[in-house]
Amino acid sequence: MAAVETPETSTIEEYLTDEPWNVIVHNDPVNLMSYVALIFRRVFGYDRERAERHMMEVHNNGRSIVWSGDREKAEFYVQQLHGHLLLATLEQSSSD
Amino acid sequence: MELRVTKNGTPSLRKITPYVFEMLQDIVKHASSDHPLAEGRFYPDPTTSDELLIEDWKGLVQPELQAIFQSSRDVVQADLRRAVNRNELLSCDIPLHHVNDWLNALNQARLALAAEHQLTDTEMASDISPTQSQERAAVLIKMHCYAYLQEWLIGQTE
Numbered sequence: 728m729a730a731v732e733t734p735e736t737s738t739i740e741e742y743l744t745d746e747p748w749n750v751i752v753h754n755d756p757v758n759l760m761s762y763v764a765l766i767f768r769r770v771f772g773y774d775r776e777r778a779e780r781h782m783m784e785v786h787n788n789g790r791s792i793v794w795s796g797d798r799e800k801a802e803f804y805v806q807q808l809h810g811h812l813l814l815a816t817l818e819q820s821s822s823d
Numbered sequence: 824m825e826l827r828v829t830k831n832g833t834p835s836l837r838k839i840t841p842y843v844f845e846m847l848q849d850i851v852k853h854a855s856s857d858h859p860l861a862e863g864r865f866y867p868d869p870t871t872s873d874e875l876l877i878e879d880w881k882g883l884v885q886p887e888l889q890a891i892f893q894s895s896r897d898v899v900q901a902d903l904r905r906a907v908n909r910n911e912l913l914s915c916d917i918p919l920h921h922v923n924d925w926l927n928a929l930n931q932a933r934l935a936l937a938a939e940h941q942l943t944d945t946e947m948a949s950d951i952s953p954t955q956s957q958e959r960a961a962v963l964i965k966m967h968c969y970a971y972l973q974e975w976l977i978g979q980t981e
Binding site: 755756757758759761762765802805806809810811812814815816817818 | 864865866867868869870871872876884887888891926927930931933934937944947948970973974977980
C-alpha cells in the first residue's frame with residue numbers, strides 16, 4: 728500500500744506547487760535548422776523571429792526552453808514535438 | 824531530378840531517373856526501420872525524472888506517434904505510386920496538403936539512417952570523403968539528398 732500512496736502524494740504536491748513546467752527542446756544533429764524553426768511556428772504559433780531565436784538557442788546551447796506553463800499543456804506540447812520527431816522533454820522549473 | 828512548382832502551386836519532382844526514384848522509394852523503407860537505435864530515436868522519453876510518466880507515455884502516446892508516422896509513410900508511398908513515366912523519366916506531384924507528411928517521412932528516414940549507421944556530426948556536416956567505405960558514402964549521399972528535398976519542401980510551405 729505504501730508503494731501506491733507515495734506517488735499519489737507526490738503527484739498532488741507537484742500540482743500544488745506554483746512552479747511551471749518547462750518544455751525543453753534538445754539539440755539533434757540530424758534535424759534541419761529550418762525544419763526545427765518551422766515546427767516551433769506550427770506547434771506554438773510563434774512568429775518567425777521567436778521561432779528562429781529558440782532554434783538558434785538549441786543549436787548553440789544544446790537546448791532551449793520553448794514554453795512554460797501547466798503540466799497538462801506541457802505534456803501536450805511534448806507530444807506534438809515528438810510527433811514531428813524533435814527531441815523534447817518536460818521538466819518542472821524548480822528542477823531545472 | 825528537377826524540383827518544380829506547377830502553375831497551381833503543387834510541388835512536383837520531375838525528370839526522375841530510375842536511380843533517384845529508387846532512392847525516393849527508399850524513404851519509406853528507411854523510415855519503417857525497426858532497428859533498436861532508430862526506434863529509440865523515434866520514441867524518446869518525455870522526461871528524465873518521472874518513471875510513471877515514462878511508463879504512461881509508452882502505453883498511451885507511443886501508439887499515437889506510431890500511427891502518425893505510419894500515416895505519413897503511407898502518404899509518401901501513395902504519391903510515389905502515382906508517379907508518371909515520361910520518356911523513361913518519372914514525374915511525381917506532391918499535393919500541398921501532403922507536404923507535411925513528406926517532411927515527416929523524410930525526417931524519419933534521415934533519423935533512422937543516422938541512428939542505425941551511427942553517423943557522426945562531423946560526417947554529416949562535411950563532404951563525403953573518398954576514404955569512406957562505399958556503404959557509408961551511399962548512406963551519406965542519401966542523407967544529403969533527403970535533406971535537400973526537405974529544405975525545398977520547407978520553402979514551399981512559406
